[in-house]
Amino acid sequence: MPLNKVIISGGGTGGHIFPAVAIGNELKRLYPTIEILFVGALGRMEMEKVPAAGFKIVGLPITGIQRSFSISNIFVPFKLITSILKAKKIIQAFKPDIVIGVGGYASAAILYAASSKSIPCLIQEQNSYAGLTNKWLSKKVNTICVAYQGMEKFFPKEKIMITGNPVRAAIADASGINQKSAKDRLGFDSALPMVLVIGGSQGSRMINQSIQSKLVLFEENNCQLLWQTGQLFSPDTQSIKGIQALPFIGDMATAYAAADIVISRAGATSISELSLLGKSCILVPLPSAAEDHQTENAMALVNNSAALLIRDSEANDKLVATAIELLKNKKLQLELSENITHFAQPNALVNIVDQIRKLTQ
Numbered sequence: 001m002p003l004n005k006v007i008i009s010g011g012g013t014g015g016h017i018f019p020a021v022a023i024g025n026e027l028k029r030l031y032p033t034i035e036i037l038f039v040g041a042l043g044r045m046e047m048e049k050v051p052a053a054g055f056k057i058v059g060l061p062i063t064g065i066q067r068s069f070s071i072s073n074i075f076v077p078f079k080l081i082t083s084i085l086k087a088k089k090i091i092q093a094f095k096p097d098i099v100i101g102v103g104g105y106a107s108a109a110i111l112y113a114a115s116s117k118s119i120p121c122l123i124q125e126q127n128s129y130a131g132l133t134n135k136w137l138s139k140k141v142n143t144i145c146v147a148y149q150g151m152e153k154f155f156p157k158e159k160i161m162i163t164g165n166p167v168r169a170a171i172a173d174a175s176g177i178n179q180k181s182a183k184d185r186l187g188f189d190s191a192l193p194m195v196l197v198i199g200g201s202q203g204s205r206m207i208n209q210s211i212q213s214k215l216v217l218f219e220e221n222n223c224q225l226l227w228q229t230g231q232l233f234s235p236d237t238q239s240i241k242g243i244q245a246l247p248f249i250g251d252m253a254t255a256y257a258a259a260d261i262v263i264s265r266a267g268a269t270s271i272s273e274l275s276l277l278g279k280s281c282i283l284v285p286l287p288s289a290a291e292d293h294q295t296e297n298a299m300a301l302v303n304n305s306a307a308l309l310i311r312d313s314e315a316n317d318k319l320v321a322t323a324i325e326l327l328k329n330k331k332l333q334l335e336l337s338e339n340i341t342h343f344a345q346p347n348a349l350v351n352i353v354d355q356i357r358k359l360t361q
Contacts, residue, residue: 003031003097003360007090009039009110010102011046015267019126020046020102021053022166026349027356037094039087041106060086062105080109087113097360098122101137108133115140120359124352126165126268128300129293130154143355147268147345148300163352164345165272170253172346175277177257186226186258192242193327194224196259198249199284204265206312207284207319208233211263214320215240221324226255261326261333263319266298274307275343280336282308282322284315306339 008024010016024036040046042059050057062083087109091099099114101107102124115121121141125134128148138144138155145163152160180190188194195218199207211227212235218225224242228249229235237243249255256262256277264270266285274281283301285294301307308326310319326332345351 003027003034003356005035005037005094005096006356007037007039007094007096007099007110007114008102009099009107010104011040011050011106012044012104013267014045014049015126015269016103017046017049018168018269019124019166020100021050021055022168022349023100023102023124023352024053024055025169026166026353030353035094037090037096039090039106039110041104044104044106046104046106058090060106060109062109083109084113088116091117091119098356100124100356101134101141102126103131103134105133108137111137111141122355122359124163124166125151125155126272127293128268128296129291131291131293142359145352145355147272147348161351161355163355164348165268166349166352167269167272167276168252171256171273172276174253174256177254179257179260182254182258185254187244188224188226188258189242192222192224193260194226194258195261195263195323195327196255197225197227197263198252198255198270199228199230199265204230204284204286205233206315207263207265208235210315210319211235213316215243217320217324218243221327223324223327226258261323263323266294268297271297271301271343272345272348275301275340276346278337278341278344280307280326280333281340282310282319282326284310284312284319287312301340301343304339304342306336306343308336 008020010020027034038050038055038057040057040059041062047059060083061079091113098120100122101111111121123134123141123144125146135154144155144159145161147165183190208229219240227245229245231247235245237245262279262281264281266283283298285298298309302309
């Protein structure tokens with residue numbers, strides 16, 4: 001039975017948005033007449049990124065609780081109730097065949113509303129450590145697609161399907177781009193090594209500060225740098241050769257193809273992309289991520305000699321020096337590159353869509 005209407009919900013970070021868009025694109029490819037509605041949180045980045053990817057999105061006023069004291073926490077329960085009521089109206093008006101949640105505040109409200117109407121629901125959990133929202137929702141949804149073994153400690157075992165994390169088609173195609181032509185396209189010297197720095201879709205203050213403080217070392221060691229800084233950080237790099245600092249890198253496929261090594265946070269989506277492309281990398285887990293799940297993600301690779309790890313607290317002293325050492329160590333680069341491909345899950349999208357189909361037949 002063809003799918004007619006699907007709601008996909010989640011966001012807050014690129015780590016939630018990009019898998020959601022990948023699922024949406026795959027469903028559109030398989031079912032050209034399908035109607036897909038995204039549901040996000042007002043004021044969050046999905047409200048910009050999802051329409052840019054060609055999908056319609058509606059926003060809920062939902063927000064999360066601030067960990068530090070904030071007057072805004074007083075309004076969280078009210079916003080949650082308002083969001084659930086709005087989610088119920090969306091469900092009633094759109095009448096989806098299935099609702100898919102990929103994480104983020106909005107998915108909590110829409111999955112709760114859909115499950116209360118006995119509409120099939122699926123969670124796509126990217127991380128090795130599940131957050132409180134998905135653990136709570138797991139009792140209400142039908143299927144939970146995961147990327148890591150051992151997730152039964154968070155979810156009902158009978159609902160878990162190991163599918164892998166979906167990667168955007170444009171990223172998956174990066175393996176076919178020649179590194180020399182990629183460097184040429186980006187304006188780099190193809191004869192010199194290049195580091196790609198991606199501190200998450202919103203940038204990383206600690207990674208940015210660590211790179212900024214040691215910028216001159218890249219030039220001194222004939223190393224080039226493509227640096228995604230996020231919107232809130234604007235370094236002065238004009239006096240240093242071979243450095244490009246951008247708020248956001250739109251063409252990530254070419255950026256990955258050009259890079260000899262990658263410095264990255266340890267979000268699940270980034271790790272899935274790095275694994276699929278076999279990139280030797282240095283991971284700097286975000287310590288404030290829920291339940292420190294980025295460290296859990298990173299250690300799965302580090303324990304198998306598939307990545308190097310620098311603690312956030314050590315980044316200022318060690319990050320750039322470690323990157324330059326890795327650039328000069330071709331043997332270690334090859335070892336990391338080969339080992340990280342063992343974590344690649346190239347069929348993740350196919351696996352997830354299979355589960356969607358099973359719930360709607």
